Amino acid sequence: MFKLLSRALSGCGVVVLTACTATAPHPLPDDSLYQALGGQAGIDRVVEGLLYRIADDERIVHHFADTDILRLQEKLQEQLCVEAGGPCEYTGDSMAEVHAGFAITESDFNALVEDLIAAMTAEGVPVPAQNRLLQRLAPMRSDIIYR
Numbered sequence: 001m002f003k004l005l006s007r008a009l010s011g012c013g014v015v016v017l018t019a020c021t022a023t024a025p026h027p028l029p030d031d032s033l034y035q036a037l038g039g040q041a042g043i044d045r046v047v048e049g050l051l052y053r054i055a056d057d058e059r060i061v062h063h064f065a066d067t068d069i070l071r072l073q074e075k076l077q078e079q080l081c082v083e084a085g086g087p088c089e090y091t092g093d094s095m096a097e098v099h100a101g102f103a104i105t106e107s108d109f110n111a112l113v114e115d116l117i118a119a120m121t122a123e124g125v126p127v128p129a130q131n132r133l134l135q136r137l138a139p140m141r142s143d144i145i146y147r
Contacts, residue, residue, distance in 0.1 A: 033136075034086035036129035040077075041115075043084065047076045049119035059111040063102055083136040094142035109145050 012135060039045050064072070079081060079086035092098065113134065120130045 004072065005102075014015050031085040031087075033129060033132050035086040037080070037084050037125055037133065040086065040088075042082060042123060042125070043080045043086070044077055045123050046125065047073055047080065049122050050076070050116050053118055054112070057111060057115055060108050060115075063104065063108065063146065070143035080133070084133060097142045099144045104145050106145055109141060 027065050033041075037046065051069065054064060075090070075092035077089045078092065109120045117130060117134075120133070
């Protein structure tokens with residue numbers, strides 16, 4: 001492949017070389033976290049486990065009383081897939097819109113994170129992968145608490 005690329009580029013002049021590199025395909029996104037989570041099947045299992053944990057978590061279950069759980073499951077799967085670098089598109093509302101009016105506290109937020117960690121651990125997701133995912137999700141915190 002390198003020889004083919006080298007031959008193709010060696011025939012380009014300076015001006016044409018710029019055009020050749022400008023139209024080159026973009027590198028694929030890093031999906032190593034997606035793979036470490038077990039791909040889509042692994043993400044689906046983590047989300048399912050998370051939802052069961054939320055249902056049993058007296059600290060936060062009340063926040064989900066009027067939630068369409070199937071829609072929540074679908075949007076969480078999409079979101080985790082996107083954040084992990086997978087081949088997905090998030091089609092839900094922004095975190096600020098979704099959490100508006102819920103007055104979610106830091107304690108509520110931390111409880112959900114604990115449940116997510118427990119779900120990932122139960123699925124055998126390595127701790128470094130868990131930390132990478134949590135790091136990618138962390139910027140959403142300000143759009144979730146005290147809304």
